[in-house]
Amino acid sequence: DAGVTQSPTHLIKTRGQQVTLRCSPISGHKSVSWYQQVLGQGPQFIFQYYEKEERGRGNFPDRFSARQFPNYSSELNVNALLLGDSALYLCASNPLGGADIQYFGAGTRLSVL
Amino acid sequence: GQQVMQIPQYQHVQEGEDFTTYCNSSTTLSNIQWYKQRPGGHPVFLIQLVKSGEVKKQKRLTFQFGEAKKNSSLHITATQTTDVGTYFCAGPMSGGYNKLIFGAGTRLAVHP
Numbered sequence: 182d183a184g185v186t187q188s189p190t191h192l193i194k195t196r197g198q199q200v201t202l203r204c205s206p207i208s209g210h211k212s213v214s215w216y217q218q219v220l221g222q223g224p225q226f227i228f229q230y231y232e233k234e235e236r237g238r239g240n241f242p243d244r245f246s247a248r249q250f251p252n253y254s255s256e257l258n259v260n261a262l263l264l265g266d267s268a269l270y271l272c273a274s275n276p277l278g279g280a281d282i283q284y285f286g287a288g289t290r291l292s293v294l
Numbered sequence: 295g296q297q298v299m300q301i302p303q304y305q306h307v308q309e310g311e312d313f314t315t316y317c318n319s320s321t322t323l324s325n326i327q328w329y330k331q332r333p334g335g336h337p338v339f340l341i342q343l344v345k346s347g348e349v350k351k352q353k354r355l356t357f358q359f360g361e362a363k364k365n366s367s368l369h370i371t372a373t374q375t376t377d378v379g380t381y382f383c384a385g386p387m388s389g390g391y392n393k394l395i396f397g398a399g400t401r402l403a404v405h406p
Contacts, residue, residue: 214394221398222398222399223298223382223384223396223397223398223399224337224382224396225396226393226394226395229392229393231392236392237391237392237393239393269336271336271337278392279386279392280385280386280387280391280392280393280394282327282339282342283327283329283337283339283384283394284339285329285336285337285338286336287335287336288336
């Protein structure tokens with residue numbers, strides 16, 4: 182079975198631009214969470230979605246938004262990119278959401294110049 | 295706010311030596327999870343501990359959850375080069391939020 186898949190794998194943007202990252206969960210998993218991982222730190226929670234509803238939100242500005250589709254895939258959008266948004270963006274899925282075990286994808290490496 | 299702290303930040307060992315990383319939470323945790331991230335990779339789930347004082351083993355890895363459910367440790371016996379990576383602990387945010395809080399990780403380097 183396929184694991185969590187994310188696209189693209191790498192992305193280079195300039196300040197002020199907008200970016201959309203995509204994630205497909207493991208088959209049968211209804212919850213997707215997004216994390217930001219800055220070099221040398223642990224993943225920081227951004228959002229969690231379950232059955233298309235937002236279930237949790239971390240301490241990120243409104244420039245960050247997300248949604249989940251009927252097939253449980255998800256998109257993370259970041260507007261008005263800042264240099265500090267450069268990071269590895271990880272998507273994780275699990276069957277029922279909450280703070281349960283996270284199955285991570287390989288991530289999208291975003292560089293903002 | 296609630297914090298999960300790990301020490302040490304970095305550990306460099308010779309192959310065959312033991313390694314231990316410690317995780318401390320500012321609040322009581324309902325469970326604690328451990329993940330491993332290889333260089334250039336993504337976090338991979340290792341284990342979840344739920345009960346106070348729980349000890350679990352996976353081959354050369356031993357995980358412990360403290361009696362007060364505020365601390366945990368991961369001990370690797372006789373490290374191998376395949377153990378290289380960063381080890382993260384993570385716990386649920388208290389208050390029923392659907393959010394895992396990760397520590398900053400302990401990066402393990404193993405020299406042959």
